[in-house]
Amino acid sequence: MTGSPVSGNRAFVLAGRIGLGLGSLAITILGLLLITFLISRVVPIDPVLSIVGERATEAQIAAVRAKLGLDLPMWQQFLIYVRDALTGDLGTSIRTGEPVAAEIARYFPATLELATLGTIFGTLVGVPAGVLAATRPGSLADQVVRVIGLMGYSMPVFWLGLIGLLVFYGQLDWVSGPGRLDPTYDMMMQFTLTPYTGMILIDSALNGAWDVFGNAVSHIILPAGLLGYVSMAYISRMTRSFMMNELGQEYITTARVKGMPEWRVVWVHAMKNALVPLITVITLSYAYLLEGSVLTETIFAWPGLGSYITDALFAADMPAVLGGTVVVGAVFITLNMASDLLYRLVDPRARA
Amino acid sequence: MTLLDVRNLRVTFQTETGPVQAVRGVSFSLGRERLGIVGESGSGKTITGRAVLRLIRPPGRVEADAMVFDGQDLLHATDREMRALRGKRIGMVMQDPKYSLNPVMTVGRQLTEGLRLRDGLGRADAGAKARAALEAVQIRDPDRVMDAYPHELSGGMGQRVMIAMMLIPEPDLLIADEPTSALDVTVQAEVLSILDALVRDRGMGLIFISHDLRLVARFCDRVLVMYKGRIVEEIAARDLMAARHPYTQGLLNCLPRIGGPRTPLPGLDRSGAWASGGAP
Structure with missing residues (x-):
């Protein structure tokens, strides 16, 4: 037989993998910064002009140019940009004059909250639905899951959002309307409660302000449900196909020959294997939601990253747009890396 | 005493071009x-083995006049009754580990899950039984193999693990479906002799499915030759050389013999009426 590495060796290999992963993480982030830097230098928006205005004198323009460091050679500008970005300085918003990093720190938790809840919905419903469809292919349950999934794929999100608001807020009055909180609770949140994370659900719970929490839930449930529906459509489809593939494998027959009950065959033997590709699917769909779904955030007046970048774009506020881009890119890279690590934890073949 | 009795077994699959x-x-x-x-491939030998364990999933359909294992009707057994039979009283070793x-899953978990789930054994007891089973298939370092994942084992090692797993509950009948076809020629004999010794010692029934007529003749008392379902x-294994059916003779003659005359091997002559798959 081939030698199986002893467990100490395995830990060593895993540590090496993590080190290698961190190295490639650094390189990827450097590449990301290089791209945003280059974009900022080629867009036809002159940062100097947008600060001093059209009637500035030559001397004023030169002074601002020097202050922004734009008179330095390109490579030096890039190094300064990288140093600033790594120390959390993403520049100053032209629109508001505030540091971009501080603004994003205010907007991003709203998106994080929404995307996390949406992904939890999507996974909790999508995975069992996909398994149900895979274990009974062609059955009524399979057809229902297929149709519901297809609707999630093909209906425009803004339309579903509007209909959702019309029905559940306008007609039935089961949920609250756009925004993260009612104005009264918003004031309470801002002036009387300690902000820990910027995520209202978590902060209000930590403060024990359950009335605020309840109001936040009634606001977030519709947009989170909507995003959850869209990711559920994708996750259930993928789960079905991964599970169908695994259930046709010979080791499933082995488990049945051993007399294992069907729930164990499906949820332990097949699921452990289907989980390997499923982890990638779920993290990718999470990353996609974390980019801030512009349409959903617009319809629900949700002050998240998507709205922030869109508003910045319309105002030609390049530092804000690029700062947002860097954050989105960093989130994507981090999640990719997390999925890579999880993948290795689940699949022993990827560890060696 | 009859362990398994199968009468007029028919297995049908629905395909796009009809059943x-x-x-x-x-x-x-x-x-x-x-x-x-x-x-040969497609003769129905594997399907026959799996039908006995009722492993044919819909849309495949299993029909028979009778299929009885040790007094229990397999055709009408409930799923729960089938699960109690599988693993416990009938085991199956498949082709490729x-x-x-x-x-x-680690080898250890796969070996012990039946013991722990079905027999309610504790971790230590189940582990001890699994290690003993690995030793019975001549694995010298059972502790290391218990912690290993299947991809860390060679084919011969994997197949021994598979045999150990199926023999742990001490079944009355073992179905071995081409248990050595995927293995290197050098380890085939080893795995076969392990299987042979265990089946002989424990006095269980064995259904040995293979495409290799000579191999089967060496290990079995009786041989069924299948063609087109x-x-x-x-025929009794010792009478194999006196086989009368042209298909059996064809299977015997299609193998070269070391030291034999170097004449071209005959192809299978399918000109007889039997080859169309009609009644024998």
């Missing part, structure tokens, strides 16, 4: 003896 009968009217019975089933072992000849 296809993979097994059409197979009958045999088996005591605590070794029965070989031989035939690369696919028949779960790739993301039917049994074309049933």
Whole structure:
């Protein structure tokens, strides 16, 4: 037989993998910064002009140019940009004059909250639905899951959002309307409660302000449900196909020959294997939601990253747009890396 | 004493071009003896083995006049009754351990899950039984193998694990479906002799499915030769050389012999009426 590495060796290999992963993480982030830097230098928006205005004198323009460091050679500008970005300085918003990093720190938790809840919905419903469809292919349950999934794929999100608001807020009055909180609770949140994370659900719970929490839930449930529906459509489809593939494998027959009950065959033997590709699917769909779904955030007046970048774009506020881009890119890279690590934890073949 | 009695077994699969009968009217019975089933690919030998364990999933359909294991009607057993039979009283070793072992579970977990789930054994007791089973298939370092994942084992090692797993509950009948076809020639003999010794010692019934007629003849008391879903000849292993059916003779003659005359090997002559798959 081939030698199986002893467990100490395995830990060593895993540590090496993590080190290698961190190295490639650094390189990827450097590449990301290089791209945003280059974009900022080629867009036809002159940062100097947008600060001093059209009637500035030559001397004023030169002074601002020097202050922004734009008179330095390109490579030096890039190094300064990288140093600033790594120390959390993403520049100053032209629109508001505030540091971009501080603004994003205010907007991003709203998106994080929404995307996390949406992904939890999507996974909790999508995975069992996909398994149900895979274990009974062609059955009524399979057809229902297929149709519901297809609707999630093909209906425009803004339309579903509007209909959702019309029905559940306008007609039935089961949920609250756009925004993260009612104005009264918003004031309470801002002036009387300690902000820990910027995520209202978590902060209000930590403060024990359950009335605020309840109001936040009634606001977030519709947009989170909507995003959850869209990711559920994708996750259930993928789960079905991964599970169908695994259930046709010979080791499933082995488990049945051993007399294992069907729930164990499906949820332990097949699921452990289907989980390997499923982890990638779920993290990718999470990353996609974390980019801030512009349409959903617009319809629900949700002050998240998507709205922030869109508003910045319309105002030609390049530092804000690029700062947002860097954050989105960093989130994507981090999640990719997390999925890579999880993948290795689940699949022993990827560890060696 | 009859362990397994199968009368007129038929297995049908629905395909896009209509129903296809993979097994059409197979009958045999088996005591605590070794029965070989031989035939070319697609002859229905594997499906016959799986039908006995009721592993044919819909839309495949299994019909028979009777299928009785030790007094229990397999055709009408509930799923719960079937689960109690599988593993516990009937085991099956499949062709390739690369696919028949779960790739993301350690060998130890796969060996002990039956003991722990079904028999309610504790971790230590189940582990001890599993290690003993690994030693019985001549694995010298059971502790290391218990902690290993299937991809860390060689084919021969994997197949021994598979045999150990199926023999842990001490079944009365073992179905071995081409248990050595995926292995290197050098380890085939080793795995076979381990299987042979265990089956002999424990006095269980064996159904040995293979395409290799000579191999089967060496390990079995009786041989069924299948062609196109039917049994074309049933013969005692020692009488194999006196086989009368042209298909059996063809299977015997298509292998070269070391030191034999170097004449071209004859192809299978399918000109007889039997080749169309009609009644034998």
